[in-house]
Amino acid sequence: MKLSVPFIPDITYAEFLAENRSNLASVYFALFSGPVLDARVRCKAVDPLLPAKTLGRLSKINAYCLLNSRFVHPNLYLDDLFLRQTLDSLEKLFPTICIQGIVFSDLYLLQSLAGTGHDLITKLEAVPGINMMIDNAQKAFFLLEAIERTGFRLPGKLILDRSLNRDFHALEKTVTSIRQAYPHIGIELMANEGCLLHCPFKLTHDAQISLSNTGLVQEQTHRITRTLGCHNTFYHHPHLFLRSPFIRPEDMAAYAGLADTIKLSGRTLGANFLRKVIAAYTRQSFDGNLLEIMDTTRFLADSYCIDNKKLGPDFLNTLANCTKFCKECRICNDLFMNAAKKHTIILQPYKDMQ
Numbered sequence: 001m002k003l004s005v006p007f008i009p010d011i012t013y014a015e016f017l018a019e020n021r022s023n024l025a026s027v028y029f030a031l032f033s034g035p036v037l038d039a040r041v042r043c044k045a046v047d048p049l050l051p052a053k054t055l056g057r058l059s060k061i062n063a064y065c066l067l068n069s070r071f072v073h074p075n076l077y078l079d080d081l082f083l084r085q086t087l088d089s090l091e092k093l094f095p096t097i098c099i100q101g102i103v104f105s106d107l108y109l110l111q112s113l114a115g116t117g118h119d120l121i122t123k124l125e126a127v128p129g130i131n132m133m134i135d136n137a138q139k140a141f142f143l144l145e146a147i148e149r150t151g152f153r154l155p156g157k158l159i160l161d162r163s164l165n166r167d168f169h170a171l172e173k174t175v176t177s178i179r180q181a182y183p184h185i186g187i188e189l190m191a192n193e194g195c196l197l198h199c200p201f202k203l204t205h206d207a208q209i210s211l212s213n214t215g216l217v218q219e220q221t222h223r224i225t226r227t228l229g230c231h232n233t234f235y236h237h238p239h240l241f242l243r244s245p246f247i248r249p250e251d252m253a254a255y256a257g258l259a260d261t262i263k264l265s266g267r268t269l270g271a272n273f274l275r276k277v278i279a280a281y282t283r284q285s286f287d288g289n290l291l292e293i294m295d296t297t298r299f300l301a302d303s304y305c306i307d308n309k310k311l312g313p314d315f316l317n318t319l320a321n322c323t324k325f326c327k328e329c330r331i332c333n334d335l336f337m338n339a340a341k342k343h344t345i346i347l348q349p350y351k352d353m354q
Contacts, residue, residue, distance in 0.1 A: 001252055001259065004028065004157075004188060005278055006267035007058065013271035014054040016278075017061070023282045025261040026062040028103060029055070031089060035076065036213035038066035039105060039131060039206065040268055041221060055097045063097045065090055067113075068105040068129035070210040077112045087118040100156065101125025105132055105206075107146060114150035126152035128159065130190050130263070131206055135161040135170070137177035144182065157186040159263060163198055165189060165245035166320045168258075175258050186260035191247040192277060193265050194294030196240060197324075201229040234297060238304055239336035241297055242319070243326060248290070248308065249280045251316040266295040273298065303343055310339035 002025035005017070009032060017027065030038040055063070067086070076082050093099060101124045104110045114121050126147045134140050140158055147154060158178060164171040175187050195202070205225065212219040225231045234241060247255065252262060264277050277293045280286035286293055290308040291301035315335070322331055 001256060002261050003278065003281055004261050004263040006265065006274060007055070007063070008267050008271060008274070009054045010271040011054055011057075013274060014057040016271075016275055018057045020278065020282065021058070021061055023278075024061055026064060026100065027058060028064040028066055030066045030267075031086070034086070034089070035072065035082070035215075037069050037072060037086065037109075039068045039070065039129065039209060041209055041212060041219055055093065058097055060098060062100045064100055064125075064127060065093075065102045066129075067109060068103045068131060069109075069213060070131065070206040071106050072109055072210070073214040073216070077108055080116060083113055083116050084118060087113060087116065087120050090124075091120055099124070101127055101153065103127045103129045105129040110147070110150055110152065114152060121151050122153065124152055125155045126150065127155040127157060130159045130162070130193075133161040133163075134158060135163055135174070137174050137181075140174070140178050141181065154182070155185060157188045157261065159188045159190065162190045162193060162245045165247055165255075166316070168320055171258055187258065188261045188263050189247065189255060189259045190263045190265065191252075191281065192294050194241065194244050194246050194291075194297035196230050196233065197243045197245055199230055201225070205229060230296070231299065234300055235303075238300060238340070239333045241291070241294075241300065241306070242311075242332040242335055244297070246294060248311070248315065249284045249286045249293075250308075250313070252281065252284050254316055266298070269295065269298055304340050305343065306336070306340045308339075311335060 003023055004026045005024060005028075007014070007017070007027040007029040017024065030040070090099060090102075104126055105128070110126055128134060128143050128147075132143065134143065144154060160171070160174065164174060178185060178187065199205075205221065208221045208224065211217055212221055247262065255262070262281060264274075264281060266273055266277055273292075280293050286308050288308060289301055289305040290311070291297055291304060291306055294300075318331060318335075322329060326332070
């Protein structure tokens with residue numbers, strides 16, 4: 001099964017992707033200048049020439065541009081100049097890379113872009129992002145009808161909500177219905193996000209990121225997540241990580257008849273992290289701390305080592321068939337106690353640090 005992976009403007013990483021192109025179904029990338037239109041906080045400015053230089057290494061790999069912020073500044077929906085400039089910036093990349101479409105999570109923005117009448121509209125697929133949380137076929141059908149009305153091309157793939165990853169009955173039912181109605185559309189599953197199952201903070205977290213990216217408020221999402229959100233929950237109850245519906249590299253084969261591609265995340269964690277993740281999922285095996293290949297829970301690797309091999313070959317089957325009524329169950333806690341080890345912090349004497 002091929003992978004859909006993040007692209008970041010790093011020359012050595014771009015070369016790594018080019019060398020592994022046979023394992024890739026597509027790459028996805030954010031625009032690196034102008035208003036932030038993707039679903040992550042922009043960490044730092046990028047040399048404006050670097051994206052084009054590095055994307056050029058991937059000229060034969062299908063690419064999708066992330067315009068998947070939960071929302072943008074309200075004025076931008078009606079700003080024809082901004083909307084056209086956004087599409088123009090994509091059009092300039094066409095000679096460099098094989099852009100298939102855009103990924104969106106805001107139908108207002110999609111309709112605003114379509115309203116420009118720009119030549120690109122009929123050339124680009126509009127792919128609903130993972131944050132659209134498509135967890136049943138009916139939701140998929142309504143989204144596809146909405147896309148069709150905009151004039152964008154129907155997507156070549158649908159990224160299903162990660163909550164389906166360990167609910168094989170619901171996953172199979174959803175996939176079967178979508179394939180019957182839209183046989184040309186591939187199914188993609190997110191593998192390594194690693195956040196809480198049905199995360200109760202998610203919608204607010206997405207909105208807080210989008211709000212900070214408008215520039216209307218100072219960025220505080222990391223602080224809030226650490227003190228009040230999912231990071232705080234994981235710090236106090238680390239075994240809950242195993243409830244997260246991630247897909248381990250070893251378990252990819254279980255989805256072979258249900259998914260066409262596997263999506264990997266972690267573009268804010270840098271090139272070294274992404275190389276490790278892609279290598280693990282390419283091999284369909286990982287011997288090490290499972291937290292080191294997870295996106296949102298990578299921070300826990302500083303405190304715990306979860307030996308992936310100690311989770312055993314029945315890990316997926318066990319978690320997929322449990323009741324999910326965790327209050328009266330100890331499966332995840334027992335698995336965690338068996339496979340996890342808390343790091344011991346060793347303080348160096350002051351004289352050794354000089």
